[in-house]
Amino acid sequence: MQDPCQLVRKTFGDPVADDLRFVVKAVVGEENYIDMTPNKSNNYCCGGGGGFLQSGFPDERRQYGKLKDDQIKATGATYCITPCHNCHAQVHDLSEHYGGHYNVVHLWTLICLSMGCLGPNERTYLGEDLAELLMPEVREEEE
Amino acid sequence: MVDEVVKIGKKRKSAFKDMVKSILPEGGNLDACLTCGLCSSGCPATGIGDMDPRKFLRMAALGLDEELTTHPWAWHCTMCMRCIHACPMKINIPQLVFNARKAWPRDKRPKGILGSCDMALRNDTCSAMGATEEDFEFVVGDVLDEVRATQVGWEDLEAPVNKEGAEFFLNQNSREPVTEPDEMVPLWKILHKVGADWTYGTKGWAAENYCMFMADDEAWKHIVEVKKKAVEDLRCKVWLNTE
Structure with a gap:
C-alpha cells in the first residue's frame, strides 16, 4: 500500500497509517498483505503530488517515480493499493511505463469487493485474477 | 566533481x-x-x-x-x-x-497547472476540468439511477446532492464525474453501508485545488472560500476532502 503523503506524513502521521493497514488487512487477509520499505511516515512520495501530473514534465515525473516503482517491485506484490487520487494516477502510470504491470487499485474498490458488492462496471482496475470474484447479482435494465 | x-x-x-x-x-x-x-x-x-x-x-x-x-x-x-x-x-x-x-511570473508557470487553476476560478463548482453544477448533478443522478435499476439489493442507494443539514459534505475529484463516473459508486456503497449522513453540493464539490500547487495565494484562498461557503450554506458539520 502506498501511504499518501497528504494523509499520513503531512496530516495525521503513523496512527492513520496504522488505521489504513487495519482496514487493508481486514479486507485482503493478513497473510496477503506486504508492506513496502520504507513505509508510513517514512514512505516516499509517488511523484503525483504537488501538481506534477499536470505540470508538463512527464520525463522528470517518471524519473521521480522510479524510486516508488522499485519499492513496489521489491515487495513482489501483484496489487498496489493507492488510497489517494493522485497516487492512483501516478502509480498506475509507473506500473505501465516501467513494465512492472502490477495492478493499482483504489481502497474503495477492495473494500466493496470484499463485501461482495463491487458491481460489474466498478472493476476497471482489477487484474484478471480478481475480475470475476464475488460478482454480485445484477438484472437487465428496463427500458 | x-x-x-x-x-x-x-x-x-x-x-x-x-x-x-x-x-x-x-x-x-x-x-x-x-x-x-x-x-x-x-x-x-x-x-x-x-x-x-x-x-x-x-x-x-x-x-x-x-x-x-x-x-x-x-x-x-x-x-x-x-x-x-x-x-x-x-x-x-x-x-x-x-x-x-x-x-x-504567473504566465510562465507550467501551463497545465495554470490552466487547471484558471478553469477552477471560472465557476463555483471549483472544478479544474470545468464541469458545471448541472453537469455534476446530472452525472451523479444518472449513475445512481443505473445502479438502483440493475444492482440487486441496491435499490435504496443514495447519492444526495444539496441535502441541508447533512453530517458530512463530501468533495469529489473532477476526474470521476468527468472521465470515470462508475468509480464514484463504491464510495457511495461504503457510505450507505455505514449509515453515514452525507451530501454532495452543486457548489464547491470539486476536491482538487491547482491554485495551491501554482503558488497563487489569492486564487488558492478564493477556491477554499468558495468551498467553505458551500459547506456552511448547507449547514454541514464535517467537510470531507479526499485529496
Missing part, C-alpha cells in the same frame, strides 16, 4: 531566503543546516535537473536568488515534506520551494 567554481561577492545576501524566513512560523530556521544530506538521500527528486534539496537550500544560503527562482526544480519537487521529516534541524525546504514557485 564540480567543474565550475561558484564565486560569491562579499555583499551578496539572499533577499529570497530572508523573505521565506520571515513567513516561517516560530522556530522556523533556514540557517541551521548542518549539510548532513539526510534531506537529499531520501528525496525522490534528488538528481532531477542536477538539483537536490540540500543544494537548493545551500543556494539560498549563498544568495543565489536568481538561479534558485528560475530553476524548474521548483516544479519537480512535490513538496511531500519528507526532507523536513528527516531533517534533524527541521528546516522547511518545501516552504522555500513553494516561494520559489511564487517567484515565477
Whole structure:
C-alpha cells in the first residue's frame, strides 16, 4: 500500500497509517498483505503530488517515480493499493511505463469487493485474477 | 566533481531566503543546516535537473536568488515534506520551494497547472476540468439511477446532492464525474453501508485545488472560500476532502 503523503506524513502521521493497514488487512487477509520499505511516515512520495501530473514534465515525473516503482517491485506484490487520487494516477502510470504491470487499485474498490458488492462496471482496475470474484447479482435494465 | 567554481561577492545576501524566513512560523530556521544530506538521500527528486534539496537550500544560503527562482526544480519537487521529516534541524525546504514557485511570473508557470487553476476560478463548482453544477448533478443522478435499476439489493442507494443539514459534505475529484463516473459508486456503497449522513453540493464539490500547487495565494484562498461557503450554506458539520 502506498501511504499518501497528504494523509499520513503531512496530516495525521503513523496512527492513520496504522488505521489504513487495519482496514487493508481486514479486507485482503493478513497473510496477503506486504508492506513496502520504507513505509508510513517514512514512505516516499509517488511523484503525483504537488501538481506534477499536470505540470508538463512527464520525463522528470517518471524519473521521480522510479524510486516508488522499485519499492513496489521489491515487495513482489501483484496489487498496489493507492488510497489517494493522485497516487492512483501516478502509480498506475509507473506500473505501465516501467513494465512492472502490477495492478493499482483504489481502497474503495477492495473494500466493496470484499463485501461482495463491487458491481460489474466498478472493476476497471482489477487484474484478471480478481475480475470475476464475488460478482454480485445484477438484472437487465428496463427500458 | 564540480567543474565550475561558484564565486560569491562579499555583499551578496539572499533577499529570497530572508523573505521565506520571515513567513516561517516560530522556530522556523533556514540557517541551521548542518549539510548532513539526510534531506537529499531520501528525496525522490534528488538528481532531477542536477538539483537536490540540500543544494537548493545551500543556494539560498549563498544568495543565489536568481538561479534558485528560475530553476524548474521548483516544479519537480512535490513538496511531500519528507526532507523536513528527516531533517534533524527541521528546516522547511518545501516552504522555500513553494516561494520559489511564487517567484515565477504567473504566465510562465507550467501551463497545465495554470490552466487547471484558471478553469477552477471560472465557476463555483471549483472544478479544474470545468464541469458545471448541472453537469455534476446530472452525472451523479444518472449513475445512481443505473445502479438502483440493475444492482440487486441496491435499490435504496443514495447519492444526495444539496441535502441541508447533512453530517458530512463530501468533495469529489473532477476526474470521476468527468472521465470515470462508475468509480464514484463504491464510495457511495461504503457510505450507505455505514449509515453515514452525507451530501454532495452543486457548489464547491470539486476536491482538487491547482491554485495551491501554482503558488497563487489569492486564487488558492478564493477556491477554499468558495468551498467553505458551500459547506456552511448547507449547514454541514464535517467537510470531507479526499485529496
